[in-house]
Amino acid sequence: MKQLEYAFMAKLAIHIKEQLRKGVKKPYKTIIDVSFGDPHKAGVKPLTFARQVIAACTYPKLMNSDKLPLDAKQRAQWLLDRCPGQSVGSYTATAGIPETVHKISAFITRRDGGAPSDPKNIFITAGSQWALMNILNVLVNKQASPRTGVLTPAPGHDKAVLSIVGMGGETIPYYLTEEQGWALQVEELQRALDSAQGVCKPVALYVINPGNPAGHVQSRKSIQEVIRFVSEKRLFLLADEVYQDCVQGENTEFVSYKRVLNEMGPPFSETVELASFHSVSKSVMGECGLRCGYVELVNVDPAVMKHIFTLFSKGSCSPVLGQIALDVMINPPQPGDPSYTLYNQETQHIRDMLIQNAKRVYEVVNSLPGLSCQPVDGGAFAFPRVFLPPKAIKKAKDLGMEPDTFYSVRLLEEAGVFVRPGCGYKQKKDTYHIRFCIMTPRDMMDELLGRLTSFHRKFMMDFA
Amino acid sequence: MKQLEYAFMAKLAIHIKEQLRKGVKKPYKTIIDVSFGDPHKAGVKPLTFARQVIAACTYPKLMNSDKLPLDAKQRAQWLLDRCPGQSVGSYTATAGIPETVHKISAFITRRDGGAPSDPKNIFITAGSQWALMNILNVLVNKQASPRTGVLTPAPGHDKAVLSIVGMGGETIPYYLTEEQGWALQVEELQRALDSAQGVCKPVALYVINPGNPAGHVQSRKSIQEVIRFVSEKRLFLLADEVYQDCVQGENTEFVSYKRVLNEMGPPFSETVELASFHSVSKSVMGECGLRCGYVELVNVDPAVMKHIFTLFSKGSCSPVLGQIALDVMINPPQPGDPSYTLYNQETQHIRDMLIQNAKRVYEVVNSLPGLSCQPVDGGAFAFPRVFLPPKAIKKAKDLGMEPDTFYSVRLLEEAGVFVRPGCGYKQKKDTYHIRFCIMTPRDMMDELLGRLTSFHRKFMMDFA
Ligand SMILES: Cc1ncc(COP(=O)(O)O)c(C=O)c1O
Ligand SMILES: Cc1ncc(COP(=O)(O)O)c(C=O)c1O
Numbered sequence: 001m002k003q004l005e006y007a008f009m010a011k012l013a014i015h016i017k018e019q020l021r022k023g024v025k026k027p028y029k030t031i032i033d034v035s036f037g038d039p040h041k042a043g044v045k046p047l048t049f050a051r052q053v054i055a056a057c058t059y060p061k062l063m064n065s066d067k068l069p070l071d072a073k074q075r076a077q078w079l080l081d082r083c084p085g086q087s088v089g090s091y092t093a094t095a096g097i098p099e100t101v102h103k104i105s106a107f108i109t110r111r112d113g114g115a116p117s118d119p120k121n122i123f124i125t126a127g128s129q130w131a132l133m134n135i136l137n138v139l140v141n142k143q144a145s146p147r148t149g150v151l152t153p154a155p156g157h158d159k160a161v162l163s164i165v166g167m168g169g170e171t172i173p174y175y176l177t178e179e180q181g182w183a184l185q186v187e188e189l190q191r192a193l194d195s196a197q198g199v200c201k202p203v204a205l206y207v208i209n210p211g212n213p214a215g216h217v218q219s220r221k222s223i224q225e226v227i228r229f230v231s232e233k234r235l236f237l238l239a240d241e242v243y244q245d246c247v248q249g250e251n252t253e254f255v256s257y258k259r260v261l262n263e264m265g266p267p268f269s270e271t272v273e274l275a276s277f278h279s280v281s282k283s284v285m286g287e288c289g290l291r292c293g294y295v296e297l298v299n300v301d302p303a304v305m306k307h308i309f310t311l312f313s314k315g316s317c318s319p320v321l322g323q324i325a326l327d328v329m330i331n332p333p334q335p336g337d338p339s340y341t342l343y344n345q346e347t348q349h350i351r352d353m354l355i356q357n358a359k360r361v362y363e364v365v366n367s368l369p370g371l372s373c374q375p376v377d378g379g380a381f382a383f384p385r386v387f388l389p390p391k392a393i394k395k396a397k398d399l400g401m402e403p404d405t406f407y408s409v410r411l412l413e414e415a416g417v418f419v420r421p422g423c424g425y426k427q428k429k430d431t432y433h434i435r436f437c438i439m440t441p442r443d444m445m446d447e448l449l450g451r452l453t454s455f456h457r458k459f460m461m462d463f464a
Numbered sequence: 465m466k467q468l469e470y471a472f473m474a475k476l477a478i479h480i481k482e483q484l485r486k487g488v489k490k491p492y493k494t495i496i497d498v499s500f501g502d503p504h505k506a507g508v509k510p511l512t513f514a515r516q517v518i519a520a521c522t523y524p525k526l527m528n529s530d531k532l533p534l535d536a537k538q539r540a541q542w543l544l545d546r547c548p549g550q551s552v553g554s555y556t557a558t559a560g561i562p563e564t565v566h567k568i569s570a571f572i573t574r575r576d577g578g579a580p581s582d583p584k585n586i587f588i589t590a591g592s593q594w595a596l597m598n599i600l601n602v603l604v605n606k607q608a609s610p611r612t613g614v615l616t617p618a619p620g621h622d623k624a625v626l627s628i629v630g631m632g633g634e635t636i637p638y639y640l641t642e643e644q645g646w647a648l649q650v651e652e653l654q655r656a657l658d659s660a661q662g663v664c665k666p667v668a669l670y671v672i673n674p675g676n677p678a679g680h681v682q683s684r685k686s687i688q689e690v691i692r693f694v695s696e697k698r699l700f701l702l703a704d705e706v707y708q709d710c711v712q713g714e715n716t717e718f719v720s721y722k723r724v725l726n727e728m729g730p731p732f733s734e735t736v737e738l739a740s741f742h743s744v745s746k747s748v749m750g751e752c753g754l755r756c757g758y759v760e761l762v763n764v765d766p767a768v769m770k771h772i773f774t775l776f777s778k779g780s781c782s783p784v785l786g787q788i789a790l791d792v793m794i795n796p797p798q799p800g801d802p803s804y805t806l807y808n809q810e811t812q813h814i815r816d817m818l819i820q821n822a823k824r825v826y827e828v829v830n831s832l833p834g835l836s837c838q839p840v841d842g843g844a845f846a847f848p849r850v851f852l853p854p855k856a857i858k859k860a861k862d863l864g865m866e867p868d869t870f871y872s873v874r875l876l877e878e879a880g881v882f883v884r885p886g887c888g889y890k891q892k893k894d895t896y897h898i899r900f901c902i903m904t905p906r907d908m909m910d911e912l913l914g915r916l917t918s919f920h921r922k923f924m925m926d927f928a
Contacts, residue, residue, distance in 0.1 A: 040551035051523045058785075059519035065531065087504035089751040126590050126755065126783065133778055142606050163778060287553040289784035291590065291755075314597055314627055319590065319783035320753035321522075 005405045006424055009035070012409065013418050028416035032448050034436035035418045037212065037380050039286030042440040044353075047285055047346050049339045050328040053079070054290075054321050057088050069338040079324055088320040094313045096124025096294070097320075100327045104294055107330035112259035121297045123309075124326060126318040128242050128279035128293030133163050134311045135275050135295070138304060139204050139236055140169035149200035151192055151235070153184070155383060155425035155433070157212045160240070170200035173426050178385065181374045182214035186225045193233060204236040205229075210243040210254065210378025213425050213435040215358070217252045217378035223260040231272050239276045242293065245283035246439075248355040249377025258298060274298040280325045282380065284350040286439065292322025350439075357438040357445045358382075364449045370460045380439040383422065386432045392463040404432040410459060415451040469869045470888055473499070476873065477882050492880035496912050498900035499882045501676065501844050503750030506904040508817075511749055511810050513803045514792040517543070518754075518785050521552050533802040543788055552784040558777045560588025560758070561784075564791045568758055571794035572722065579726035585761045587773075588790060590782040592706050592743035592757030597627050598775045599739050599759070602768060603668050603700055604633035613664035615656055615699070617648070619847060619889035619897070621676045624704070634664035637890050642849065645838045646678035650689045657697060668700040669693075674707040674718065674842025677889050677899040679822070681716045681842035687724040695736050703740045706757065709747035710903070712819040713841025722762060738762040744789045746844065748814040750903065756786025814903075821902040821909045822846075828913045834924045844903040847886065850896045856927040868896040874923060879915040 013031055020026060034042060049072055056062040056076035063073050082097050084090040095101055101119045108117040125131040140148045147170045152161055154173035161171050174192035176182040184207065196202050207226065209218045218226075230237045239257040247254045258276050262269050279293030297305065332347075333339040358376040365373040365384045373384035388396075388403050396406035404421035411417050411434070422433025438445065477495055484490060498506060513536055520526040520540035527537050546561050548554040559565055565583045572581040589595040604612045611634045616625055618637035625635050638656035640646040648671065660666050671690065673682045682690075694701045703721040711718045722740050726733050743757030761769065796811075797803040822840040829837040829848045837848035852860075852867050860870035868885035875881050875898070886897025902909065 036555070038548065038554050041548035041554040043549060046551055046553050054785075055519040055523035055526065058522060059515045061531070062519065062526075065529075067525070067529065083753070084502065084505035085507060087510055087753070089510050089749075089753045090502050090505040091500070091752045127780060129778065129780055159778065162774075166774065166778070285553075288555045289547070289551070289553045289781070291780070291783040310626075310630065314593065314623065314630070316591060316593055316623075316755070317753070319755040319786060321518075321785045322783060 005402060006420060009405070009409060009412060009418070009420075012412060016412070016416065026416065027414065028451065031412070031416045031418055032440075032444060032451070033418040034438075034440060034448065035420045037282065037437050037439070038288050039380070039437075039439040040288070042437055043444055044286050044350060044439055044441070045346070046287065047328075047343065049333055049343045050285060050287070050325050052076075052339075053328055054324050057083075057324055058321065060086075071333055071337045071339050075328070079327060083320065088324070090320075092317045092320055092323065094309070094317055095122065096318060096323050097327070100124065100323055103327060103331055104296075108256075108258065108296060112256055112262060115259055115262035117258075117296065121300070121305075122294055123297075123312050124292065124294045124318050124323055125312065126322070127281065127291045128240070128277040128295070129159055130291075131275075131277055131293060131295040131312075132160060132238065132240065135238065135308060136160075136163050136167060136169070137311060138307050140164060140167045142168045144201065146198075147200040149196050149202040150238075151189065151202060151205040153206065153208055153211070153214070155213050155422065155427050156206075157208055157240070158424055160206055161426075170196075172196045172200070172202060175428055176211070176214050176216065178214075178374060178428070178431070181377065182211060182216035182383075184216075184218060184222055184226065186229050189226070189229050202233070202235060204238055206238040206240065207257075208240040208243075209257075210246060212243065212379050213381045213383040213422075213433075215374065215376035215379045215381055215383065217247055217249060217254060220255050220260055223255060223257055224264060227257070227261055227264060227268055227272055231268055237272060237274045239274060241276055242279040242282035243379040244278065245285075246354060246380055247378045248351070248358045249375055252377045254378065258296065261298065271299055273300050275300075280322060280329050283329055284347045285325065285329050287322070287325050290322035290325050291319050292326050294326065353442055354380075354439060356442055357440065360445060360449060361438060364453060368453060368456050371456060376438060380437050381435050382438050383425075383433050383435050386434060388432050389460065389463040392459070395463065404434060407432065407459070408434055411452070411455055414458075415455040417448055417451050417455070469866060470884060473869070473873060473876060473882070473884075476876060480876070480880065490880065491878065492915065495876070495880045495882055496908060496915070497882040498902075498904060498912065499884045501746065501901050501903070502752050503844070503901075503903040504752070506901055507908055508750050508814060508903055508905070509810070510751065511792075511807065513797055513807045514749060514751070514789050516540075516803075517792055518788050521788055522785065524550075535797055535801045535803050539792070543791060547784065552788070554784075556781045556784055556787065558773070558781055559586065560782060560787050561791070564588065564787055567791060567795055568760075572720075572760060576720055576723035576726060579723055581722075581760065585764070585769075586758055587761075587776050588756065588758045588782050588787055589776065590786070591745065591755045592704070592741040592759070593623055594755075595739075595741055595757060595759040595776075596624060596702065596704065599702065599772060600624075600627050600631060600633070601775060602771050604628060604631045606632045608665065610662075611664040613660050613666040614702075615653065615666060615669040617670065617672055617675070617678070619677050619886065619891050620670075621672055621704070622888055624670055625890075634660075636660045636664070636666060639892055640675070640678050640680065642678075642838060642892070642895070645841065646675060646680035646847075648680075648682060648686055648690065650693050653690070653693050666697070666699060668702055670702040670704065671721075672704045672707075673721075674710060676707065676843050677845045677847040677886075677897075679838065679840035679843045679845055679847065681711055681713060681718060684719050684724055687719060687721055688728060691721070691725055691728060691732055691736055695732055701736060701738045703738060705740055706743040706746040707843040708742060709749075710818060710844055711842045712815070712822045713839055716841045718842065722760065725762065735763055737764050739764075744786060744793050747793055748811050749789065749793050751786070751789050754786035754789050755783050756790050758790065817906055818844075818903060820906055821904065824909060824913060825902055828917060832917060832920050835920060840902060844901050845899050846902050847889075847897050847899050850898060852896050853924065853927040856923070859927070868898060871896065871923065872898055875916070875919055878922075879919040881912055881915050881919070
């Protein structure tokens with residue numbers, strides 16, 4: 001149903017675009033589409049070095065070109081030498097180019113203050129979504145009665161939820177605490193777990209950190225609590241950490257579940273089953289279309305590992321050009337390399353943009369009566385709350401719409417701003433939100449906030 | 465078990481390579497690996513035009529380069545204009561770039577003598593294997609008792625079989641008739657169907673045409689018979705046509721299932737449920753590593769279509785650079801275009817190579833006592849039969865090996881030729897085969913046949 005509402009909005013956006021093309025007069029000239037977490041679509045530029053390496057691997061004659069920097073050509077040659085037949089058109093090993101898998105393992109150890117990582121536990125996959133789905137496929141017993149349950153965050157990225165339900169599992173929502181910056185509280189996990197009694201059998205906990213759509217970043221302490229919780233309840237921990245590169249809150253730091261697990265030592269570090277996901281889609285790289293991510297599995301039972309490996313093998317291997325982007329992401333140019341300065345400038349530019357956008361959104365949204373927003377400490381989305389007037393809620397219900405869909409549809413029609421209504425992500429009863437991507441060029445964000453401000457003021461007056 | 469034997473051989477190959485690197489003396493300097501259907505790995509060169517377009521899409525600065533032909537740059541620009549944000553790093557629509565989907569539909573109509581094709585029934589996917597798996601996922605009822613059955617060719621590509629079994633389904637092998645060039649006979653389909661009684665509930669028939677590992681190409685008449693059969697038995701028809709571009713037999717022509725279905729008219733053309741698969745991996749393009757294919761669905765129940773679409777949506781979209789390769793494959797340069805001559809030369813070169821290799825294999829293998837080979841009319845593999853001497857069979861059994869694995873291991877150890885034993889593909893009881901890829905440069909094929917000849921002669925003497 002909520003999917004249908006979104007599909008309806010997407011159709012409406014296409015319809016409006018069509019009208020604009022035909023010259024129909026509107027108070028805006030273009031639609032700002034921030035409904036997706038797709039940085040390039042929203043106008044972010046790809047990282048030059050990554051694209052140069054991919055282009056050279058694809059068309060090796062470019063190795064002779066003086067248009068490409070030496071380190072890009074060297075990296076490309078190094079990678080090609082690791083592809084069977086020296087072609088990106090050959091299948092690689094199922095888990096990915098072995099040397100790249102090793103580099104991921106080294107990257108994890110570096111990132112996690114020396115925590116050991118075994119390349120054998122790492123699989124490169126066609127996007128992190130695909131990895132998550134396959135692991136859920138193993139965890140969710142389709143024949144089980146009662147059904148298999150997975151604790152999922154509310155609000156939370158909808159694709160995981162769809163997968164679980166599609167596989168015949170149950171999702172058990174746990175609510176993040178909005179007033180505390182969408183903090184994850186262990187008492188709420190306990191409440192959710194209790195709520196499953198008699199309904200389903202919980203086997204796993206899914207966390208998104210940094211969050212989507214909630215822009216929180218968990219503290220080390222919060223992660224410790226979660227680890228103790230899953231350890232006690234014997235839940236498999238699914239840590240979706242694809243936004244680890246997007247941290248913009250002051251004094252905020254991304255700490256991985258793997259790192260904390262390792263710091264906590266035995267028995268936790270030796271028993272808690274963990275899958276941690278990362279992706280080239282959601283880093284500052286933003287390469288969603290290349291479809292590549294990886295998962296690291298920790299403490300997973302060898303029999304289960306075998307099963308997961310079999311599932312992964314079925315897709316042959318992940319797209320090789322995506323693997324190359326991943327190789328660059330976890331091993332960017334280093335100081336002294338010809339491409340270092342540019343790479344740094346480009347990534348810094350994106351980080352600055354995120355920091356500035358997060359700040360601007362916070363200021364502007366919180367200055368508007370009837371809207372409020374938690375700090376977007378991490379991730380790529382703002383998820384402000386809309387305090388809809390009773391008349392607006394009534395109007396929506398009369399139209400058979402969720403209230404925040406009604407608000408979002410109006411925002412799209414009247415101001416050409418395409419956001420997603422909060423009802424698609426599960427939210428506390430009688431609270432309403434909108435989600436929009438903040439990974440957009442700053443001028444576009446200013447334009448968006450300007451349009452949102454005028455629209456919102458008028459909307460609140462109309463339904464006062 | 466048979467998988468294990470193959471894994472053992474793969475390890476052995478790595479071990480031998482290591483030895484060769486260390487300077488250990490062997491009767492050969494390198495291993496010829498024809499165990500995979502991976503053209504680039506086997507030394508086939510990628511098609512220049514495809515790679516140029518992909519490189520230019522990846523790194524659009526190349527649009528200004530005079531190193532790339534105009535039509536490659538124009539195609540790249542055309543494609544970029546159809547990617548959200550003009551970047552291959554954005555997600556596309558789930559089913560693929562809409563204009564490319566439309567072009568696939570036009571390609572099918574052209575190929576199939578005007579048969580109608582609806583773009584809405586076409587999905588671009590991350591490899592054809594992925595599409596097949598998802599459709600099997602819908603067809604195979606995991607909870608059913610008796611289990612869901614799928615008729616699968618023997619010998620036949622093993623991945624489909626693994627998928628079916630992995631999903632809790634049963635495969636019902638039907639045997640191709642080796643003495644008749646691996647022909648598919650409808651009486652054998654009937655026998656297979658009967659054999660399922662009391663064991664499982666058959667719902668689908670999987671055919672591979674042109675074959676893998678059997679190199680047959682079905683005639684129009686054979687296809688008509690199969691269509692009548694599935695129509696009468698109400699089976700879903702899964703037509704794996706990924707080798708449609710590889711037809712090397714004299715007077716042999718690829719005719720698609722879709723075409724014949726359309727030619728047969730009602731009731732067949734309006735009722736038989738068909739999924740037809742194609743891929744950039746297995747055409748003369750050979751781009752396995754890009755992971756892209758498509759499936760066209762015909763006469764599929766709308767409710768089932770919706771289910772399939774949901775499954776496809778879960779992977780977000782297929783790799784965009786693979787989609788671009790697909791766009792080139794189904795719409796290559798035309799006469800008059802700057803790249804036409806080279807494209808033609810390159811594809812013709814590969815086709816000639818296939819024709820020559822198929823001929824040479826047929827001649828050489830059939831000249832050797834104890835080996836025999838059907839014509840390789842299509843596909844990328846030879847699948848000769850080995851008449852193993854009883855002493856060799858006994859020796860193999862003493863070692864706990866399948867007899868053709870024993871032969872293949874010896875071939876690898878003694879001659880450095882890495883083929884796959886027939887036992888991995890299902891074969892008639894007490895018959896033995898080896899499979900090797902013929903999509904290799906001609907000098908390599910000569911070298912392979914030379915090594916095979918010496919090895920085989922010696923082997924037959926040793927076990928006479
Ligand atoms: C939290 C989260 N995880 C995973 C994904 C999927 O990313 P990928 O492109 O790697 O499949 C998304 C995409 O939006 C996401 O928001
Ligand atoms: C008959 C057949 N179908 C499908 C595939 C899978 O191809 P893709 O790379 O498109 O997944 C193969 C690969 O070897 C094959 O032989």
